[in-house]
Structure formats: structure tokens, C-alpha cells
Amino acid sequence: MTDIGIGIVGGGYMGKAHAVAYAAVGGVFETALRPRLEMVCATSEQSAERYRKAFGFARSTDDWRVLVNDPNIQAIIIASPQETHRPIAEAAFALGKSVFCEKPLSATLDESRAMVAAAKTAGSINMVGFNYIRTPASQYARQLVADGRIGEITWFRGEHTEDFYADPKTPPSWRTKGDANGTMGDLAPHMINAARALIGPISALCALVETVHEDRSGITVTNDDQAQMMCRFDNGAQGHLFFSRIATGRKMGYAYEIHGTKGAIRFDQEDQNAIHLYTMEGPEAERGFRKILTGPVHPDYLPFCQGPGHGTGYQDQIIIEARDFLRAIYENRNIWPTFAEGMEVNRIVAAAMDSSRKMAWVNVADY
Amino acid sequence: MTDIGIGIVGGGYMGKAHAVAYAAVGGVFETALRPRLEMVCATSEQSAERYRKAFGFARSTDDWRVLVNDPNIQAIIIASPQETHRPIAEAAFALGKSVFCEKPLSATLDESRAMVAAAKTAGSINMVGFNYIRTPASQYARQLVADGRIGEITWFRGEHTEDFYADPKTPPSWRTKGDANGTMGDLAPHMINAARALIGPISALCALVETVHEDRSGITVTNDDQAQMMCRFDNGAQGHLFFSRIATGRKMGYAYEIHGTKGAIRFDQEDQNAIHLYTMEGPEAERGFRKILTGPVHPDYLPFCQGPGHGTGYQDQIIIEARDFLRAIYENRNIWPTFAEGMEVNRIVAAAMDSSRKMAWVNVADY
Amino acid sequence: MTDIGIGIVGGGYMGKAHAVAYAAVGGVFETALRPRLEMVCATSEQSAERYRKAFGFARSTDDWRVLVNDPNIQAIIIASPQETHRPIAEAAFALGKSVFCEKPLSATLDESRAMVAAAKTAGSINMVGFNYIRTPASQYARQLVADGRIGEITWFRGEHTEDFYADPKTPPSWRTKGDANGTMGDLAPHMINAARALIGPISALCALVETVHEDRSGITVTNDDQAQMMCRFDNGAQGHLFFSRIATGRKMGYAYEIHGTKGAIRFDQEDQNAIHLYTMEGPEAERGFRKILTGPVHPDYLPFCQGPGHGTGYQDQIIIEARDFLRAIYENRNIWPTFAEGMEVNRIVAAAMDSSRKMAWVNVADY
Amino acid sequence: MTDIGIGIVGGGYMGKAHAVAYAAVGGVFETALRPRLEMVCATSEQSAERYRKAFGFARSTDDWRVLVNDPNIQAIIIASPQETHRPIAEAAFALGKSVFCEKPLSATLDESRAMVAAAKTAGSINMVGFNYIRTPASQYARQLVADGRIGEITWFRGEHTEDFYADPKTPPSWRTKGDANGTMGDLAPHMINAARALIGPISALCALVETVHEDRSGITVTNDDQAQMMCRFDNGAQGHLFFSRIATGRKMGYAYEIHGTKGAIRFDQEDQNAIHLYTMEGPEAERGFRKILTGPVHPDYLPFCQGPGHGTGYQDQIIIEARDFLRAIYENRNIWPTFAEGMEVNRIVAAAMDSSRKMAWVNVADY
Numbered sequence A, B, C, D: 001m002t003d004i005g006i007g008i009v010g011g012g013y014m015g016k017a018h019a020v021a022y023a024a025v026g027g028v029f030e031t032a033l034r035p036r037l038e039m040v041c042a043t044s045e046q047s048a049e050r051y052r053k054a055f056g057f058a059r060s061t062d063d064w065r066v067l068v069n070d071p072n073i074q075a076i077i078i079a080s081p082q083e084t085h086r087p088i089a090e091a092a093f094a095l096g097k098s099v100f101c102e103k104p105l106s107a108t109l110d111e112s113r114a115m116v117a118a119a120k121t122a123g124s125i126n127m128v129g130f131n132y133i134r135t136p137a138s139q140y141a142r143q144l145v146a147d148g149r150i151g152e153i154t155w156f157r158g159e160h161t162e163d164f165y166a167d168p169k170t171p172p173s174w175r176t177k178g179d180a181n182g183t184m185g186d187l188a189p190h191m192i193n194a195a196r197a198l199i200g201p202i203s204a205l206c207a208l209v210e211t212v213h214e215d216r217s218g219i220t221v222t223n224d225d226q227a228q229m230m231c232r233f234d235n236g237a238q239g240h241l242f243f244s245r246i247a248t249g250r251k252m253g254y255a256y257e258i259h260g261t262k263g264a265i266r267f268d269q270e271d272q273n274a275i276h277l278y279t280m281e282g283p284e285a286e287r288g289f290r291k292i293l294t295g296p297v298h299p300d301y302l303p304f305c306q307g308p309g310h311g312t313g314y315q316d317q318i319i320i321e322a323r324d325f326l327r328a329i330y331e332n333r334n335i336w337p338t339f340a341e342g343m344e345v346n347r348i349v350a351a352a353m354d355s356s357r358k359m360a361w362v363n364v365a366d367y
């Protein structure tokens, strides 16, 4: 058993989630590589120090360069805002270090392209934080589709809907500024990733992106709060994606429906431990969507609990990510989803923004 | 109490439903006008006679002109295939008779325009068969939206999905021929009507219509089996509509989700006696979609049953339609949805077909 | 095609439901025997006359003897309060007429015994109004159990819960007086019937019957508003039944869960068109309760609608009952559920009331 | 920030869960007391050593006395079989150490009594492992009930149902031997605890406990696989509890329904992040069970995730337990549920076993 020094940039929502995940992952998955929480970085010295104590890191800093350069740190988790992802990742790659970067990979497709190139040049391990696709249920859905259990795919509908900005009176914040923090930039990536993972690459799309509430407390909102696109996948399937931060009543509406020539799958992250499967088998009188509760027979469930239906939660997804990242480093081979996947997701976002501006279908390959 | 002679053209799926509805409606709604089942018409003498006996009509015929011209018949129900709707309706209007026509109003927008004009010229009562919008649940949803209970509408998603052609091996039939019998022609009208009734007119749309299974048992399918469109409503709301006869697992997927600035509504016809309402009121900890079971306090429920949650079914929708039609005749004033609504639905269908051909956004006003 | 004169005693909740059912049943099921609505009876001349006009009967009366004795009436539907059931039924049997009696068969086990004896002596067709067991879903559940689809039954849980008296401030009425109108007398029969139909006879039970809200607006409530019993079926299965009119939030909580050695079934009348089936077949990873929507392949569905998932409602159950009653008369053979079933249900009620008084297990055979 | 040495007896299902929980709890809850994983104990040296490496303990042993006596260990977690609980706990208390013991507290009421006495004599911190009552949803349900949000409680129905022995062909194991491992001994405690926590003490009960499958692969099963009881709570509410390991289709059927004079609550652990609340407020047309997704505004949710509806899982419950235990030690005051609660649960189990033997109602106070 070897250990590895971990540095996390950011101690907020995701910084904490990763800190806890690295504390727990060794025990959960009995990983070959055991993480040591070396250093946490935040914007101020005080907050960094607070995170250090709270999460049990050895040291703290308010300068991510210090963290990246620290010789005891081999693996870096980027859990700071989108615009910081690129410089941190590039600096780490320059030192040959491994990098896990939160989604979206970066604020723009161009930045992501540069990051992928840098990772390639360095030959470094790189991974992007698409956690939702890693639940036991969604991993199982991927398996079912890949194994042809529901036949050839004819339709995919995905959404990522939440309602934290549904009330027009909710005041503006950094979230209401800049494309990277809008619905397309910030919410869409998870579900675009899911669409790609479940069905495959998207070849063409036609999008409609809009800012419904343009004024919040007298201040102009400069990014989108709801967006949709029709799309065509490389394999011919048709699809639709919807993203919203004003979807009243929806809290974690990462949901998809897949129709195939032999069956169908439905999933909603708001009930993340159930996957609904329909198959065209057996007597017609007995057919129906069956609600399958995840359990030890499904991917990555058993390490969390021996009982079926007992359920995993949000934090567990981050633990699965940590296992994947540690395994990639230990085995010295990249494991999906790498930066390349993050970049492909950015490409769809870029194509969609352009499609909406032009009010026209666009080919993804043109971006 | 007056009575009125009813003639029904067609004794199949819907012909029977209307025959039963007119037998039951008087008792259910204690209508002022009481229907007499005068005559039924079908393509052959034998089948017409069979329907007569089965449903309790006084007479039968294999010629709809005989039925339309019969002096004992004042009200005509058209429950025969789309291409027959126009001639029958026009002949009836020419005699000043009242006409209820099944959806879609006709096979094409042009035909529907002519039918609306004929109804107007005759000054006849006319109604089109959008039954799903008349369930207690959907009537209540309309009320909630109209009353502003969920605020200003920001998003509407509707679908009408079934799976009777999901299996590529299902052989072709008249259903796989001709635009009027395809997904857009045949399935879409109900949900387009719902979108209009719930939210309002659609101003622009961009559609993607396709035939997924082009070959069935060696025979070419000539109409679409799945279609979607993004759309913009006159009131500014954004929307998406999806129609499919290959939506594996879906049996009666007439479903919609509406987001507003103060709440949200979700409905699925597969559980037609429940409407899900979310409101942004009360303590946040207590917010959630509430599953409201229809009951005596909801529209048109009490006449069917005094107990809440006891439920209405498909046949009851047709009884509600019969009540509306009889009332319109009795009060001699048209009641929504008239032929004009049927025509507006055809307009959206026509616009969508054209949009899909052009792969471009279109303005509905241009059709 | 022959016709038959129908007389209905009562024009309230159920009187109306039966009147509508007999108007519709011929067309729905193409019955060999066609009902004529001859006469309706109610407590006053005015109300009887009102019902006559509303439901389309030929004549009305305020004396049930007139109705029973009328030579044009061969079949009598009793839809008046429990205490009237026995005299009406016995008078009808004395004339050799057929009788359909609403549940509960009568107010007491002794009365029911007398009624069963009278029916036997007369050799008359007799049927009791257990409508819920006749939905397509519950008929299908019976079939699944009878066919051994879920193996040997190990557990049955049934409830009939509503909340019309949940609010302690709801004023008293005739419903809060007399055992026959209490939870055990009035609500329990449907689910006791279901337990017997699905699993078989009950051999022993231990019940707890209580009046939770003993005072309503200063007036003493003299019957029970909630009751439960543990029970043992003849076939060895264990069970539990619960009845309540104060089950806050429940509107039509006629629900059951059945566990067997090979599978399980769950059903809730609040979503009456779905039956949930679990089987221990196939790979464990794919097992789950499947939600089967009733459709043309299920019992007594097709006559109402050709489309699966389109759904039947409360009124349709009464139409199915009417079909059964007409068929029994036409074929001159009794069809389940006869008065004997009504009496067996009364027996369980009597045993439960006694068990609760004694606070002890009792054998059903002792009643 | 102080730290504390933790020793865990057992490295199986629950031993692992606690090991992971103590690795994660500091970061999740920023606990004042930080755990050090000092030693793990299992039945053999090899397995103990395997657990040590897997979970990151400093040392391992195959003798729980070594662990209990270790001066670096102040807090002991007992996660070994029921019959080992008492000697380990008593030895720890003799040294004044703090003990967290998995449920059931012990194999019999007598043992539990002794353990409670020993804890009291020692003045030691003690806690029992009822984890399910600590989910955000169930904590919130407790709050709602305690605050009178659903009025006075009239009915409680609870079940703990799983199906790991539903198949009669599943071979016997240690689980099919001995009362402590049967349905009443092993499964019932969680839900009895829930009933007590939500509603209050149980005063009387009448139970039916049985072994449905008495023979497995030719070997006699010596404990129960299904059991139910009717009960009366001290506060007058009526209730019913059901426990089963042969409840086909149920995986984690820890579920309850509570009716009160102002509302109702429904919960099912198979969808552990949702709580269903009904209140008798507002217009009747808008009433229904609302599905509330747990989020930052609910108890103990925010430390796991900032987003509502993102969900917690099984492992998170054990982390909440760890937080509670550490807090009790740090603040040197016992926190519910202590051994006394474990003993009260044993009392109900003992009363139920006796009631079933006698086939009679019993008073809990008599045990």
C-alpha cells in the first residue's frame, strides 16, 4: 500500500466534498493508493486555515501556486471557479502532476482545448468531475444500453433542472453573470456528458437559450437561465436536452428517458437509487416499467452497503470519483471521463450558444 | 326536457365510445337535451347493422349521406377516418345541422379551413373531439394556470407518446400510410390542443419529424413515427413538444409539465386522476409537489362520483364531450373547442411539417 | 336480444351510479339482455320524480313495495340504506325476482343469513355490490394469484381508508350512528371481500375496533371510526386488515399488498389503472416492481377502450357489475359475488366486533 | 481540537460502515473531537489484519479484550454479533470507557437490563445503533410530529420488510437460528425504535410471530421469518407493526404512515430522501400528499451537500451516528438513543414473543 499527497484548490461546496471523499475512499474501496490530505487552498489565509482544520489537511495556503508546487503533493483537485481551472491545471501538468478538475472543464471551448493539449504534452493523468454519471443507477443504465438490452436507441430526453433562481425576486449574484455560470455553462455539462455516455456523440443540434428574468433587483442578469436543444446523435438517434435554473419545484432534476427498439429506461436523480426499466419481453399483460432499486449486484454499490435498496447519496458519488482518480494514477493510465470528455462537453455548449444566436441548426463538428 | 336525434358515422373505436357516451350522458349530467340514438353508419351494411344492435341505435346505414339527410337526426358525430371528415361535415352544415367531429379536424390545414368556413356560413354548432383536455384533472390545471396560481408561465413541456409501433417487426397498416395517420397528423393534435389551452397560441416553432422504422415487413412506411418541436408561445413562454408511436413502454403518455414564477404543475394521463402541484408558499422545508387526487371539488367530477379519489376513466371524457355538445346545441352557442380550434391545431401541424423539411424555425402566422 | 325491466330503490350516490350503468351497459358489453329503466324509488314522491327525470326512468314511486310488485320489473337493484336491504330483497324473492343488493348485504349477520336463505328458497338470482374487486386491475390480480404466478401466499395486507371524518370538527350525521354505518359496518366489507377473493376464507382473527372521536359538536358518536385486525387465512397465510374513515390524506385507500414465495403484488385504488407486480425471475439486477397499466389484454378492459393505459374509472366498475347481473339473469345461474359472499363478509365483521369487545382471538367458524 | 482513539469490534457489514464513518465524520461535521482509528478486532488474526489495512486502522487484534483494555482507546464501537454485545460493553464500562453498540442492544431483555445498569454504574457514555431514525427525512418527520404539525396522532403503521429469505430454497445460515437473529430479534428493533421515537411508548400489544418456511434444505429453521403486532401507544394512538424477511420484492422496507387530526406523514426508506406530508390546510381542491425532497433546510442534510434533492445514503446515516457519539463523549452527556432505548426496544420484542405464544394481548409494563 502506497500513499499519495493530495492538494485541493477550493474549500467550498465541492472542495469539502472532495476532502471528505479522500478521507473516506480508502476504507470504502480499499484502494491500492491511499490519499494523504496535504494542503487546501482558498482565496484568503483565514478561510484556507479554517478549511484545513475542518477537513483535516496538514497545511493550508491562499496561493494555488504554492499548492501546485509543493513536493509532497502529487495529485491536485481543482474545486475553484471555472475561470481558475485552466491556469491551475496547466501549472500542475508542467510539473507532471495528476489533475482532477471540477466540471465544467473550463469557461470556454478554447481554454479546454488548451488544457487537453497541456495534459497530452505532459502525459499526465487527468480527469473531469462528472459525478452524476457514476451513481450505481446511471452506471447500470450505461451497461444496459451498451449491452443492447433495450435494443437500438431511437430517442433520448435529458434534463438538468433546478429551481434556485425560479423566484424572480431572488437577488443577483456571481451566478447571474458570465456565460460560464449560466444554465448552459454551469448546469448543462452534467447532462450533456450523460447524453454522450449513454447514447454517444452528438452530431448536430438546434438550441434555444434565453434569459427569462433579465432584471434582478434592478441589476441586469448577463447569462441564461433556461435553455433547450433538439439534437441528432452520431448513431442516428434523436434527442432533446433541457436545462433550467428556474424550473420551479425541481431540486435535482438530472433526469433522462431512453427509448429503444426492445425496451426503455427512465431515471431521475431526485430518486437516485431507482432505475426504471421496461422490456418488450414476456406476456404483454405483465409488461410495465419495473422500478429497480440499486443493490450489491449493481456497479459500485456493494462497497457502500451490503443491503439492496439501502441507498447511496451525493457524497458517495464523489467517493467513487476519488476511487477512479486514484486508480488512474496508480495504474498510470487515464480513465474516462478525462479532460477530453470535458472538452467535448464544452464543444456542445459552444455549438448550442451559437445555434441559439443564429436560430439555426448547426453541426457540432464545426466547433 | 327535449330530445334530439343523434347520428354517428363510424362504429369503431370512437364510434362506440360516442354511442355509449350518448346513452349515459343524460343520467350523468341531467342534460336539458336528451339524445336519441337514431342511426349509425359504417362502411358495410353488415357492420353498420352489427353496430346498431350492439349500441342500441334505431337504424343503420352504409351511406353517410343517408344519415346526414335523415330528418330525425339533428346532431351528427363524425367518428370515421380523417379523410371523410370534411365531406360529411360540409353536407351536414349545408342542412344547418350540428356537427361534432373527431380529431384531427381533417387531414390537412386547407380542408380544415374550408370546414371552419362552412360552419360559419351555416351558422351551425360545431365541435372537435379533444377529449383529454376535458378530464377533471386537466380542466383543473387550466383553471390553476388561468388564475395565475403558478404565476407567469416560463416553460411548457408536453408529450403524447405511445408504443404501438415501437417494435420494428410490427407489420404495416393504414396507420403507416399518409401524413394524416402519422405521429404529427394523428397523435400530435391532442397535445398541441393542450399546449394552446393551457398556455396559449404558439407563435414560432422549429420541428424535427422523422420516420425511424422506414421498412415494415418489406413495405415502406410513408409517415412519421416520432417528432419533436421547440416552440415559443405568444405570451413569451418557451416550450417543447414531443410525439411518438414508438416510445417503448409508454401507453398513454399524454403528459405535461408547466413551470411558472410561483409554482409548477405536472400531469401524466397514465395516472389521469392525479395532478401534481408545487407552490412557492409556506416554509421551504414543507415545499414539494403535492399529488392532488381529483374529487367532487374539481371540474366535472361530482356527476360521476361523490367520493374523491374514486376516479374517472377514458369513457367518462367522452361523456363530458357529449354534455358539452348537447349544451352547445341547446343553448345555441358554440362552446370551445370548436372547429376553429381544430383548424389552429392543423396549422401548427402544417408549420411543423414545413419546419422539419426546411430544418429551420418558422412563424406559425405564415401558415 | 331480449330486454328486461329494471327497478332501482334509491336515487342517491349509488342509485344514480346504477341508473347510469344500466343505461350504458348494453352498448359497452353488447349484453344479450337489454335493460329498460322502468321505475325508481326514493323516500319522497318529489325526489323519486326528480330521479326519474334525471336518469330517464319511465316511472317513479316513494314506496318500494310498488316497485317490487310491478309486473314490468324483473330485476331489482337495492341502493338504499343498509336497514332497508332485507325487507326489499325478501319481498322480491317472494315473487321470484332477481335482486342485486348494494354492500353491505345487510346491517347484521343474522339478517344476511335470512336473506341468503330467502334467495335459496326462491331460487332467485342474487348478487351483492362489491364493485372494487371488479376493476380490470383487481380482476387481473386475482388471476395472477389463482394461477400461482406469485407462488404460495405468505402475507396479505389490505386497507380501506378514507378521511371524510378525519377532522374532529366535522359534525355528526347518520353516518356516525349505528354499527352498520361505522367503519366495520360500512367501509370494511369491500376489503374483506377482496381479501377473501384474492387469498381465500379467513379462519381466525383478532381485532381492535375503536371510536377515536367520540364527541362531534357535543353529540356522541355511536359507531367506530377506525379498526384493524390480524388474521389467519384457511390456506395458512397471515394477514392484516385496516379500515378507517379518519385516515387523513387518504381518499380512496382501497389498497393491498400480497407476498408470495415467487413474487408479490401491490395495488392502490387511488391509482386504479396500475397493478404492481414483482417476480423472482430473471437476473437479480433487473428485478423490481413493475407498474403494469391495465389495457385490452386485461379482464374487462377492452369493452371500455381499445388503448392500453387510457384507463377506466369508478362508474365503469358499476357497469361491469351490471353486465354480471344481467348475465346471471340471462343464463339463469348465480355469478359470484352472490348474497352468500355478502353474508360471509358480514360474518367476518361480526367476528371482528366480538373479538374487539373480548380483546381476544376468535374463530370465524364460531359466528 | 482534541482527538480520541477509536476501537471497533467487528470488521464486517457494520464494522466497515463505522470505520468509514469515523474516517469521514470529522470533515463532514467539523466535529470538536477528531477520531483516530486505533484498532479493529475480528475473530481471526488474518481477518482482523485484513480489516486493519483495508480501513486504515493502526493496529488489529483477534481478542476484543485487548482492544477494550488498550490505553489509547477511549471509545469502543461494538459491531459484532448480538451475543457478544454484553460482555464487551460491560468490560468497557468497567474501565469507564464510552460504548456505541450496534442494534439490537443484546440478544435478550435480561442482558440489556444488565448492560443499562452497568452503563449507569460506570457513568459511561453509551449509545445504541439505530441509524435509520437519523436520516434527514426521519428526523424531520419526528420534528413535524413533535411540533403538532399533523395534530394529535390517531394511527401509526410501521414495517421493516426485506426479502433476503423470501425464496424457500435459500439455504439456512446462522441467520435462521436463534431468536436474536430472527425477524423480531434482528429486523424489528429499528422500526420499534421508530415507532417510539415518532409516537411514544407502547403500552399494550398483541402479536403474531411465525416461521413460514420451517425447513430449508432439510434443516430446521429455529427462528421467525415474519411477525406482526397490533399495539396501543401510551398517548392513546393505535398502531400496527409488521416485520418480515420474506416480503418478496421489498429490499429496504423501513416504512411508516402516520395519521393525525391535522395531517399525515408517509415515508419509505426505499426512497429515503423524500418525505410525504399532507395537511388539512388551504382550499380542499389543492390538498394532497406533497413529496418533500430533503435539503439544506432539513436536519443534518447541509453538512453532506449544499443542494436540495441531491440526497444522502446509507453510509451517511452512520456518519451522523458517529457525530452524535463523538458529541456525547465531548460534551460528556448522554444523547438519545442510549442503551436505555435499546433496552426498551428489547422489552417490546420480549412482550411480542410472549403475546404470540399466548395468542393474547399483553401489557408492556409486565416485561
Ligand SMILES: NC(=O)C1=CN([C@@H]2O[C@H](COP(=O)(O)OP(=O)(O)OC[C@H]3O[C@@H](n4cnc5c(N)ncnc54)[C@H](O)[C@@H]3O)[C@@H](O)[C@H]2O)C=CC1
Residues within 6 Å of the ligand: A009, A010, A011, A012, A013, A014, A015, A041, A042, A043, A044, A047, A062, A063, A064, A078, A079, A080, A081, A082, A084, A102, A103, A104, A129, A130, A131, A186
Ligand atoms: N460536480 C458537481 O456536482 C458540482 C461542481 N461544481 C463546480 O465546482 C467548482 C467550485 O464550485 P463551488 O464549490 O460551488 O464554489 P464555492 O464558491 O463553494 O467554493 C469555491 C472555492 O474556491 C476558492 N477559490 C476561489 N478562487 C480561488 C483562487 N483564485 N485560488 C484559490 N482558491 C480559490 C474559494 O476560496 C472557495 O473555497 C466550480 O467549477 C463548479 O462548477 C459546483 C457544484 C457542484
Ligand SMILES: NC(=O)C1=CN([C@@H]2O[C@H](COP(=O)(O)OP(=O)(O)OC[C@H]3O[C@@H](n4cnc5c(N)ncnc54)[C@H](O)[C@@H]3O)[C@@H](O)[C@H]2O)C=CC1
Residues within 6 Å of the ligand: B009, B010, B011, B012, B013, B014, B015, B041, B042, B043, B044, B047, B062, B063, B064, B078, B079, B080, B081, B082, B084, B102, B103, B104, B129, B130, B131, B186
Ligand atoms: N379522441 C380520441 O381519443 C380518438 C380519436 N380517434 C379519431 O376517431 C376517428 C375514427 O377513428 P377510429 O374510431 O379509431 O377508427 P376505426 O377504424 O376503429 O373505426 C372507423 C369507423 O368508420 C367507419 N367508416 C370508415 N369509412 C367510412 C365511410 N366512408 N363512411 C362511413 N363510415 C366509414 C368504419 O366502418 C368504422 O366503423 C378518426 O378521426 C381518429 O383520428 C381515434 C381514436 C382515439
Ligand SMILES: NC(=O)C1=CN([C@@H]2O[C@H](COP(=O)(O)OP(=O)(O)OC[C@H]3O[C@@H](n4cnc5c(N)ncnc54)[C@H](O)[C@@H]3O)[C@@H](O)[C@H]2O)C=CC1
Residues within 6 Å of the ligand: C009, C010, C011, C012, C013, C014, C015, C041, C042, C043, C044, C047, C062, C063, C064, C078, C079, C080, C081, C082, C084, C102, C103, C104, C129, C130, C131, C186
Ligand atoms: N359500492 C359502493 O361503492 C357504495 C355502496 N354504497 C351503499 O349503497 C347503499 C346506498 O347508499 P348511498 O347511495 O350512499 O345513499 P344515499 O343517501 O346517497 O341514497 C339513498 C337513497 O335511498 C333512498 N331511500 C332511503 N330509504 C328508503 C326507503 N325506505 N325506501 C326507498 N328508498 C329509500 C333515498 O331516498 C335515497 O335516494 C348503501 O347500502 C351503501 O352502503 C354507498 C356508497 C358507495
Ligand SMILES: NC(=O)C1=CN([C@@H]2O[C@H](COP(=O)(O)OP(=O)(O)OC[C@H]3O[C@@H](n4cnc5c(N)ncnc54)[C@H](O)[C@@H]3O)[C@@H](O)[C@H]2O)C=CC1
Residues within 6 Å of the ligand: D009, D010, D011, D012, D013, D014, D015, D041, D042, D043, D044, D047, D062, D063, D064, D078, D079, D080, D081, D082, D084, D102, D103, D104, D129, D130, D131, D186
Ligand atoms: N444498524 C444496521 O443497519 C445494522 C446492524 N447490524 C448489527 O451489527 C452487528 C454486526 O452485524 P454484521 O456487521 O452484519 O455482521 P458480520 O457478520 O458482517 O460481521 C461481524 C464481525 O464481527 C466479528 N466477530 C464475530 N464474533 C466476534 C468476537 N467474538 N470477537 C470479536 N469479533 C467478532 C467478525 O469477525 C466480523 O468481523 C450485529 O449486531 C447486527 O445486528 C447489522 C447490519 C445492519
